[in-house]
Amino acid sequence: MENLIFQVEPEDKGIRIDKYLALKNAELSRSYLQKLLKEGKVKAQGESVKPNYKVQSGDVLSLEIPDAQEVDILPENIPLDILYEDEDLLVVNKPKDMVVHPASGHYSGTLVNAVLYHCRGNLSSINGVLRPGIVHRIDKDTTGALVVCKSDVIHRAMAEQLKEHSITRRYRALVQGNLKEDQGTVKAPIGRHPTDRKRMAVNDKNGKEAITHYRVLERFGCCTYIECQLETGRTHQIRVHMASIGHPLLGDTVYGSQKNPYQLQGQALHAMTLGFIHPRTGKYMEFTAPIPQYFVNFLEKLRK
Secondary structure, eight states, X not given: OEEEEEEOOGGGTTOBHHHHHHHHOTTXXXXXXXXXXXXXXXXXXXXXXXXXXXXXXXXXXXXXEOOOOOOOOOOOOOOOOEEEEOSSEEEEEEOTTOOSSOBTTBXXXXXXXXXXXXXXXXXXXXXXXXXXXXXXXXXTTOEEEEEEESSHHHHHHHHHHHXXXXXXXXXXXXXXXXXXXXXXXXXXXXXXXXXXXXXXXXXXXXXXXXXXXXXXXXXOSSEEEEEEEESSOOTTHHHHHHHHTTOOBTTOTTTSOSSOTTOOSSOOEEEEEXXXXXXXXOXXXXXXXXXXXXXXHHHHHHHO
């Protein structure tokens, strides 16, 4: 069980308690927080409060988060496109339409199910039963390179590299419209969308630092083919950042147009290059995931 304490600042006075806690805890949905409120797990000054309670300046709030109930995640014999493997880690090329780790509604067919089978259970345990071996993730519709750790020692070392922004992560993407500059940087904090909990947004108040560098590879007038390099790794970072400057990713119906005239199945985004220092050998290694066929075909169509 985890117990979190918050002191309400004057500028937050009058916000409904579920909304306040959701803004302070990007990982928790408002519906889940409302459930905790109904169960008496949220208190102000030591007294349980109702879901419609509005926080007051100086309130001391406590939030009790019960331990997650473990779910049996089963190994599944799903073919993996392995770019590299040794006794410590493996680098896989994740296909489109594959969820990285199990979650509500997706307890099978995930990358975790596949690596549990492939590694015979020899995976790091730091992120718990739902995310064994997973240090970072990419979206269901994003393809490309992902590292999986086989032990806690290797996992910690890789997580430290992620924290220090020393891992090389270059993506290929197609964005709407014609970018004015040949290259640029988007530096804008990213956090939960203030009203839509399923989306992220540029959020100056509650966001975390996020930096994306981009450069133009090809221009097609209607859209632009770019390479993005991540300096930080926030959820949906490239998708949010490119949409924030008026150039959402093609096929991204969450942050771009709902119409999707090109009939793409999700955003045109590929994690092409992944580079890091191997925790055991101390040597820098870099891997390239080939651009998926749907992406290649679409580029050829645009060139014609």
